[in-house]
Amino acid sequence: MKLKAIIGEQEHDLDVRIDGGRVRAEIDGRVYDLELREPEPGSYLFLRGSEVHDCQVNKAHEGFNVSLHGRNYAITIVDPKRLRSGQDTHGHQHGLAEITAPMPGKVVKVQLERGATVEKGSGIIVVEAMKMQNEMKSPRAGVVVSINVKPGDRVNAGDVLAVVE
């Protein structure tokens, strides 16, 4: 079956054929012939020749988290056959940077106003979560074009707190 795997910024073409206890896979032209065992749910034990590769796959917020040899990989799998038109709408709006809340919390302070000039790394908003105050910093130099919250507001993960241009 032909799939796309997205890891980091990169997209890879994957062709995976499972035949009983064997997997034949091709990724960007690299071919793997593997023996497959599934000792527990989400666990994929590959034998490549005599090499042992014990993968643990878990669903993550987006796609999967794969743990292998002490490393974690965030991988999204896309089935091109399931793609409809209208994909790819989130083209990069160049020059805009959104400051989003990484988790639920409470806004304790708004340090800058709309129109203020910011340096890269200057603090814009302070959010309290898990009893720690965290300063949300501007990822780039520019001008604050919007502040969407005020002190006391509850915010959820992913909420856009401010936008810098």
Added chain:
Amino acid sequence: MFRKVLIANRGEIAVRIIRGCRELGIRAVAIYSEADAESLHVRAADEAVCVGPASSAHSYLNIDAVIAAAKSVGAEAIHPGYGFLAENADFARAVTSAGLTFIGPSAEAMELMGSKTSARRVAVEAGVPIVPGTVDALGSFEEARKTAEEFGYPVMLKAAAGGGGKGMRLVTSGDELRSAFETAQTEAAAAFGDSALYLEKAIERPRHIEIQIFGDSHGHVVHLGERECSIQRRHQKVIEECPSPINDPDLRRRMGGAAVKIGQSVNYTGAGTVEFLLSDATREFYFLEMNTRLQVEHPVTELVTGFDLVREQFRVAAGEPLSFTPDDVRWLGHAIECRIYAEDPANNFFPSPGTITYLREPSGPGIRIDSGVVNFSEVSIHYDPMIAKLAVWGRTRDEAIKRLRRALDEYQVAGITTTLPFFREVADDEEFIAGKLDTGFIARFNERREVVDAPQDQVDLAMIAAAIHYTRHQQPVFVQGATQTSDGRWKMAGRAAGLRRWKRS
């Protein structure tokens, strides 16, 4: 010894103390908030009492509710763990006036050493050097500005009632002072109910080294050596070791002696930790503060000395003498502990609450895990994000580091993001391996860290595993040719038997 003890805490430390109770034949009573009804520390206990809603101010910090819980089950003593009410003298006093035993020092000793300003006075009187700073709490921002200019920047602002890095700010220039002063005040008020701050001159590249002491009610105060806790983030320790990589017998004797002197001067009983800043260049040390409780990082001392600090706390609280004298204390090998937080190291260590969907902990030689979670545990936004501690022991520091890498490779947690990958990187870092530690370690590490790419074939195999998982779970499986079946013969026979039964009825 006590027959029943209530543990006024949650998470890994509650579990740790329950284990101590079990070994001494003490019935362990857990308390829990409504959010924690299914958590590990409740499941591990003999009895459990709900003390209020999720918010810790109304549950774990609710003195009346905690004491009422202890009375309702007939507990004789309360162990506060660390954090929450552990260093609250009013709580210790309330426990005692309720006719129960507080497992910790006297309320007087806690009060003296709990306020950083009075603790500094005690140190000075005991002849132990302190970092230049204000002896009294700052009255106003204006006073803070004047004092800071007097000492010269950088300076450190600290909560007078504080600990755990909350209400603490390093200020490198006058421009930063006002904003730092205000946030530190807000944080101090929120965390400790007291916004008082004091100010210290910041020591450049200091090591944070602390001495574990133990006192009993028979007048003994003994030290159990040092812990190096220089690797800190936001003034919160993340990796601790015993012994310090720069340990030498003379330094340990001098620092241990100073810590014991401070303990003796306040008639200290139970477990306590005297924290020092040590200048790497001059090997001079300064009293920083004292923690009048069991520390998060006590396992490294336990691994190297062989003493069980929780058991010793129970002994001392029950009025028995310490089970050891200074001559009995020996240090064998090297231990390193990592605090595993539900935080995302790739996203500025932001908390990452959620449900643990998969957990595999390391084991084998030299590994100790103190965990507050199991599979399917919920890491809630209400409490501290530390979920577990991994401690390793080796005969040498080098052996301990190799073991640490091995253990981190075995450790698998999914569903939440943890600081495990960060520790795995630190374990390979040259300065860490060389033991060149100071409290600026992480800031410098973040500058120099390079992400080493995984070998291509491993990345490929991870993608293949994800793709197989996708095909197994994301897609409705459409099987062609229903005559082909992979069901076993037992299943077939079972189905046939089922059909027969159905036919007969």
